[in-house]
Amino acid sequence: MEMLSQELDTKKRLLQECTRILNAQIKAAKDAMDEAQESANEHQGAMEDKFESFRENCQIQRDMYARQLDELIRTQSILRNINATRSNREVSMGAVVQTELQNYFIGVSLGEIKIDGESYFAISGMSPLFKAMSGRAAGETFTFRDNTYKILQVY
Numbered sequence: 001m002e003m004l005s006q007e008l009d010t011k012k013r014l015l016q017e018c019t020r021i022l023n024a025q026i027k028a029a030k031d032a033m034d035e036a037q038e039s040a041n042e043h044q045g046a047m048e049d050k051f052e053s054f055r056e057n058c059q060i061q062r063d064m065y066a067r068q069l070d071e072l073i074r075t076q077s078i079l080r081n082i083n084a085t086r087s088n089r090e091v092s093m094g095a096v097v098q099t100e101l102q103n104y105f106i107g108v109s110l111g112e113i114k115i116d117g118e119s120y121f122a123i124s125g126m127s128p129l130f131k132a133m134s135g136r137a138a139g140e141t142f143t144f145r146d147n148t149y150k151i152l153q154v155y
Contacts, residue, residue: 007155010115011096012084014105017113018122019079026072033065075108078125082107087155091133093125098153106130 040058081093088095097104103120105113110122123130132144133151141150 007096007153008085008087011094011105011155013115014096014113014120014122015079015082015084015107017115018105018107018110019076021110021113022072022076022079022108026069026076029065029069029072033062033069036062036065078108089154090135090137091130091151091154092135096120096153096155097133097151099149099151101147101149104129104133 036058040055040062078093083094086094091097091106093106095106097106103118105120105122106125107122109124109127113120113122129144133142133149136142136151136154138151138153141148143149
C-alpha cells in the first residue's frame with residue numbers, strides 16, 4: 001500500500017507541474033495579446049498609411065495570441081479531467097508509464113518534467129507514441145519508431 005501512495009503522490013506532482021507550466025503559458029499568451037492590443041490602440045489616432053499597416057500587424061499578432069490562448073485553455077481542460085487519485089492499470093489518459101527507456105505522463109504535450117530528479121515526458125493522448133502504447137499493461141511491450149519499449153510499470 002505504501003508503494004501505491006508514493007506512486008499516486010508522483011502522479012499528483014506531475015499533474016501539478018503540468019498545471020503550473022500551462023498556467024504560465026496562458027499568462028504569457030494573455031500578456032502578449034494585451035500588449036499587441038495596446039500597441040494597436042496607441043496608433044489609433046494616426047491615419048497615415050504606415051501606421052495603418054502597423055495597426056493591422058498588431059491585430060494579426062493579437063489574433064495569433066488569442067488562438068494560442070484558446071488552444072492552451074482547451075489543453076487546460078484536458079488536464080482538469082485527469083484524476084491523480086486513481087491508479088491506472090493500463091496505459092490510458094492520466095497514466096504514468098515507466099519503460100526501460102523513458103517515463104511518460106499521459107495527458108498533454110508539455111515536454112520533459114523532472115520530479116525528484118526523475119524525468120517524465122508529458123505527452124498528449126493524441127500523440128502517435130501514446131497510440132502505440134495505449135491499452136497495454138506492465139510487462140507488455142510496444143514498438144514505436146523502430147524501438148521496442150518494455151513497460152515496467154503503469155499507475
